[in-house]
Amino acid sequence: MSGADNVVWLGAPAFPEAARTALADTRLRANLRRATGTIRDKRLAVAAELEDWEELRETAAAVKRHTLRHLDHHLLRLEKAVTAVGGVVHWAADAAEANRIVTALVKATGEDEVVKVKSMATQEIGLNEALADAGIRAYETDLAELIVQLGGDRPSHILVPAIHRGRSEIREIFRRKMGEWGRPAPEDLTDEPRELAEAARLHLREKFLRTKVAVSGANFAAADTGTVAVVESEGNGRMCLTLPETLITVMGIEKVLPSFADLDVFLQLLPRSSTGERMNPYTSLWTGVTEGDGPRNFHLVLLDNGRTATLADEVGRQALACIRCSACLNVCPVYERTGGHAYGSVYPGPIGAVLTPQLVGIENAASLPFASTLCGACYDACPVKINIPEVLVHLRAGAVEAKRQDRLLPSSEALAMKAAGAVLASPRRLATVQRLAAVGGRLLARDGRIGALPGPFARWSGTRDTPAPARESLRAWWRRTRPPSSEGSGPTAEGKGRR
Numbered sequence: 001m002s003g004a005d006n007v008v009w010l011g012a013p014a015f016p017e018a019a020r021t022a023l024a025d026t027r028l029r030a031n032l033r034r035a036t037g038t039i040r041d042k043r044l045a046v047a048a049e050l051e052d053w054e055e056l057r058e059t060a061a062a063v064k065r066h067t068l069r070h071l072d073h074h075l076l077r078l079e080k081a082v083t084a085v086g087g088v089v090h091w092a093a094d095a096a097e098a099n100r101i102v103t104a105l106v107k108a109t110g111e112d113e114v115v116k117v118k119s120m121a122t123q124e125i126g127l128n129e130a131l132a133d134a135g136i137r138a139y140e141t142d143l144a145e146l147i148v149q150l151g152g153d154r155p156s157h158i159l160v161p162a163i164h165r166g167r168s169e170i171r172e173i174f175r176r177k178m179g180e181w182g183r184p185a186p187e188d189l190t191d192e193p194r195e196l197a198e199a200a201r202l203h204l205r206e207k208f209l210r211t212k213v214a215v216s217g218a219n220f221a222a223a224d225t226g227t228v229a230v231v232e233s234e235g236n237g238r239m240c241l242t243l244p245e246t247l248i249t250v251m252g253i254e255k256v257l258p259s260f261a262d263l264d265v266f267l268q269l270l271p272r273s274s275t276g277e278r279m280n281p282y283t284s285l286w287t288g289v290t291e292g293d294g295p296r297n298f299h300l301v302l303l304d305n306g307r308t309a310t311l312a313d314e315v316g317r318q319a320l321a322c323i324r325c326s327a328c329l330n331v332c333p334v335y336e337r338t339g340g341h342a343y344g345s346v347y348p349g350p351i352g353a354v355l356t357p358q359l360v361g362i363e364n365a366a367s368l369p370f371a372s373t374l375c376g377a378c379y380d381a382c383p384v385k386i387n388i389p390e391v392l393v394h395l396r397a398g399a400v401e402a403k404r405q406d407r408l409l410p411s412s413e414a415l416a417m418k419a420a421g422a423v424l425a426s427p428r429r430l431a432t433v434q435r436l437a438a439v440g441g442r443l444l445a446r447d448g449r450i451g452a453l454p455g456p457f458a459r460w461s462g463t464r465d466t467p468a469p470a471r472e473s474l475r476a477w478w479r480r481t482r483p484p485s486s487e488g489s490g491p492t493a494e495g496k497g498r499r
Contacts, residue, residue, distance in 0.1 A: 007095075007124050007306075007360050009154065012344030015367040022338040028164050032339055035163050036330040042276025043327060043381075049278075050268070059265050061385040064321035067258060068311060074223040074256050075302065081226030085288025087298040094305050099130035101301055102215065102248055106136050109246050111213045117230060117237045118142035119217025120324060121250045121303055123155065123346045124359075127215070138215065139181070139207050141236035143200050150177040156340030156348060158326040159274050164339050167191035178203050204236065214244040214295070218251040219270065219323070221300075222260040227287045228300065229263060231270060231280040241284050247295040252303050254320040266323060269383040273325035306359035315394040319355045321384045328378035328388060334371055343368060350378035354391040362398050369395035416457075434473040441469040 012018065022028060047053050067074055079089040092098035106114055114131065116122065116138050128138045128149075140149040144162040148155050151173045155161030162170070174185040174196065183206055185199045216237070220229040228249055230237050241247060257263065271277045289298050311317050329335045329349035340348030345356040345365065353372055357365040369392050378388040404414065423429045444450045445468035453461040472480075 007346055007356055008365055009344050009346075015342055015344065015371045018342040018344060019334075019338040019371070022342045027166065028339055029337055031164060031166060032336050035160060036336050039159075039276055039326075040330045043273055043330070046272045046276055046278055050272075056265055056269055057383055057385050060269055060323075060383060061321065063257065063262050063265065064384050065318075067256060068254070068317055068320055071253065071256070071311065074258055075253055077223040077258075078221055078226060078256050079302075081222075081224060082288060082298075082300050083226075085226050087226065087288045087300055090299060090301045092301055092303050092305070095125035098125045098250060098301055098303050098305070099127055102127060102250065103130060103134045103136065105246070105248055105299055106131065106213055107134065109213050111136075111211070113137045113139065113207075113211055114213045114215050114248075115139050115141050115207055115211045115240050115244065116145075117214065117216035117240045118145050118161075118232065119215070119250060120158065120346060121217050121252050122215060124252075125250070125303065125305060127250065139204075139211070141204050141207070141240060142232070143197065143234055143236075146200055146204070147173060150174065150181060154341060155346070157329060158324050158348070158351075159329075160326075164341070167193065167196065170196055174199055182207060208236075208239040208243055212245045214240040214247050216240060216247060216249045218249050218255055220263060220266060221251060221256050222258075222263065223256050224259045225287055227260055227285050229267075230284045231267070231282065232284075233275060233277075233281050235282055238282050238284055241286060242294050244295055246297040246299070247286075248299045248301065250301045250303055252305075253307050254322075270323055270325055273323075273327040273381070273383040306361075310355075310358040313358065313394075316354065316358050316391055318386050319351065319358060319388075319391055321386055322351050322355065323384060325383055327381040327383060331377040331381045333373060333375065333377070338371075343371065350388045350392075351386070354386075354388055354395060357395050357399075362395060362402055366399045366403070369399055431473070431475060434469070434475075437469040438471050438473070442471070444468070 013021075050056065082089050090101045092101055112135055114136065116128075118140070122128070128140075131138050140146050142161075144160055145155070147153075147162040147165060147170055151165070151169075153162075153165075157163040165173075168191045171189055171191040175187075175189055178185040178199070181203075183203045185203070186195075189195055189199055216230055218228050219231050221227065222229075228251070230241065232238075257266070267279070267283065271280045286294060286298070289296060307320060310320055326349070328351050329340075332350050335349040340352075343349070343352050343356070345352050345368070347355050350372060353368040357368050362369075372389070372392050374389045374392060376389050379386070382388065404411070410418075423433050441450065444453075448468055450461070450466040450468055452458055453466065
């Protein structure tokens, strides 16, 4: 499979079609509204506690800008530091190479199963499927990821992958599927959160104690010390990072930070922006291997998979600064109504709308930059100040240009814009069109609004309320209400007297 095949779900419909289906699911919308609203309110409360919150955001943005400008330098520093403390660094140009590396490392241990810490990078490359093809079973240990895996589902949120599932659905998934993957759920399992969590804990505990290979992601890696960091809320990460004999970490190359001291900024921003907590319950840091403490073998796989191509775009590259906090999802009015599956990608929401098209090529995700109202709430919420609306507009231009080059004839939109330009260039033509529009508007309007327009305008007008044109234009009103002596003091059809 190519990188595009993994980042974008094969066979997934374009966003408009998928969103239409999601909007019809009232339970999904209720779940999303409740969950995103709760997280959003918590984030606002804990961010307000810090008087230097905006300074932290500015600092984080500056660190990320610097790192991306000098990414090659800091990656080489990271490789040298990890190697010096007993780790082994592997470079993967794309998903296929990363999967080959990880599969070979697991096979070299003689094991046929691994436990996993929640990792979007491994979802991006389709690692679980690649391991399964090689006869290796991967067990997700994050509770939400476990729900998704047992249900044969796909994640729909960066932080809460099973946000689209209700408690009763989770109970049925546990009762029906847990036994196929290990310890079955209790027969009398209810949908109480405490009981569901206990069933998951018992199911996973035997895997933690038995499995000798773990695969993790990484939130950050310090180039000066070789230290890798993972933050999580359940303790499953701590179990995966300390108990197995071999630890394999798959990390996107953009996750590197210049120094260990930079963690001081990001470990304040990330938990507050993601879970609305002052600090994650579990913050795990490890530096290579240490005799008698943790895994005996550590491998770091540095994943490109479209990131260097994204880096070449001076506007779009800021998407690589993302720290996967999901704050943009929780404030997005589009995501709140459609959920993550509508984006057809591992990365949903506003950040997915700007990151996915760059990782896989705009031609493979052309609808995603348009999955936004451009309200700017995502930019306001982003802890590293990624200007998502700016990147969306930039990518939209690229999508339109790519589509234009594929056409033999101009699109109806292009023709409409050309006609509008011709009309607006001539005051006389504009006055004529205004008079015609006023007459036509009166014929088509109902309650002051025009419904779907015919022909090439149907797609645009079908999703918008078009106000009826005014019965009288500004020019006509001016001529009617101003005496002829007011020469040169107002707008005329000929354009005279303009100031």
